[in-house]
Amino acid sequence: VSDMDTEIREQPGIVASLAAADSTPYGEVCRAAKSAHVQFVLYIGRGTSDNAAVYGQYLTATRAGLPSGLALPSATTLYEAELNLRHSLVIAISQSGETPDVAETLAYAQTQGALTVAVTNNISSPLASAASWALPTSAGIERAVAATKTYTAELAVLALLWATWADDRSLLADLRETVPAAMQQALESSDSVNALAPGLVDSEQLLVVARGYNLATALETSLKIQETAGISALAYSGADLMHGPIAMLDPGMPVICFAPSGKTQGSMLQVISTLRGRGVRIVLVAPESALALLDPNQRPGSQTRKGRRKEKDLEWVPLMEVQEVLSPLVAIIPGQLLACNLAVARRRDPDRPRGLSKVTHTR
């Protein structure tokens, strides 16, 4: 068993612990930001943590009503732009806390008047020291180079922070119980994911599509597949896909679609209908209710309930439904398992992707 597989399976427990832990630091950050009249949130992250930041951006809009952006590290580290960051909250996300340009950009933001927060798995890292508040992801040491448990832990910390801001008790309650249970179920019903790998092992390219909160899920699934399985996976929002990239979809090309729940589900199902007309091979990660919406005339049989239904052009990976804002914590699990399975099927070591190390030194 690979470290990556082991760490994927630790996730429900880590999220449950984070949700049960002392929430004082979240309250402190929110109080400070509100009394500083923060107008805008800037996220800093690279790779997996950048994908967590995309989730953070949607939370920031829906839970705090604030606009946000992803930092452009080279604007400050290379071009030496003088940013005015008064009234900004800057949130840097990094598993190791040691990527130099992330820590440097946060330290710079501090000097420019921003309130600064580090979300990191290493509370004694340079990044944690540079920030006014450090919010630990408490996922334990991550041995695999491909980040999995620290990704969902980052999502959980961001959800806790913004739920605290909005006093969203339903989110806080679901993060404690419903979400870990749904994550556990995604791990236990992994047959449908395992069944995918043989059919995808020879694909040199595939697409991953989602919308809204789960745009992060599409980005992170494609990154995991790139780094562990070495397949050229492209991620798109369902809306952006229609602006050009749809032209490159040849019949038979695999397209992984996430439609876990909520307001984006309808628009994802429209995207899927368009894709089916083009003969691509769809993998739909969604609860059974979404499947029913897609094919209203088709009654699910016993095969469907096990999540192994395979039609000519659509394979289904079932998910337990949770409220949409928390669905990225559950929906990423099939994506991680698929990346890990594909790596093994392609005779690669999922724990040691070629040419990567755990801390990336970029400026």
Add this chain to the structure above:
Amino acid sequence: VSDMDTEIREQPGIVASLAAADSTPYGEVCRAAKSAHVQFVLYIGRGTSDNAAVYGQYLTATRAGLPSGLALPSATTLYEAELNLRHSLVIAISQSGETPDVAETLAYAQTQGALTVAVTNNISSPLASAASWALPTSAGIERAVAATKTYTAELAVLALLWATWADDRSLLADLRETVPAAMQQALESSDSVNALAPGLVDSEQLLVVARGYNLATALETSLKIQETAGISALAYSGADLMHGPIAMLDPGMPVICFAPSGKTQGSMLQVISTLRGRGVRIVLVAPESALALLDPNQRPGSQTRKGRRKEKDLEWVPLMEVQEVLSPLVAIIPGQLLACNLAVARRRDPDRPRGLSKVTHTR
């Protein structure tokens, strides 16, 4: 000759005209935004216009010292987030001005207290009507579905706006003369680009890499190659590439690297050195000075001056050097020509990518 090819060749003239036109509207926007104490800029765009917005973000940081973000249309159109946009400048970019969710998001921003600007090629569009100021791209009707001349016109309008903010006269002067001349030269010395197509025609995947201002160039080159040639092209910043995707680079995989000038050039040349160690096939789009930095021991011969030097692992596409902040207007031209050539070589119609229309209806 395709419309796409014709429109690519119109670009130097369009940029020169935009730079020579009345600058009153730019001054008005800047004065209004400064007196409203704008703290933050939000860009709205999809597809090609989203790539122009990435360029806009770097300009906003370096010319105005303001943080910025890309809007999340689904946060407002689907999740109905209540954004506080007082002290925000919202800039929507759209060739047609008719993409419903772009116009809707801008109209929403207006109601939330933002100053709003439309950058569009259709001054009588719903988007232009909804905005407080409309800045025309004046590129004439674009017939090809793949946007080319409206992309560089969008870049030029953004450069004019932020140069006006900073009173950057060197930028304004270069946009009038040096840049159109360098664009013209890129069109005239297209032999080196034409020479690439036969070697890339059978590639099902390739990578496009750049940094800083030219991250937009990488994103737009990959989008053009996807939509016209149907090749799965991935764009990365040089820094992000090291965080995972580098693991999927097999020997022989084509990687197009942009290193046109300035402060990011050194970091791009480092990326290229790393890539050469992995045996990938590099296409370097850069002035001759960058080539000299890469191989300090090698003297360029006469073959080099024509831009047709071909080493075992590196092909070179020459560019005339302009100041880095304006280099995306020049560097995109080889990217556009390559996409158009590759489409023809793959027996596709560059003017009518499969499954695309000129206005995209998404919500």
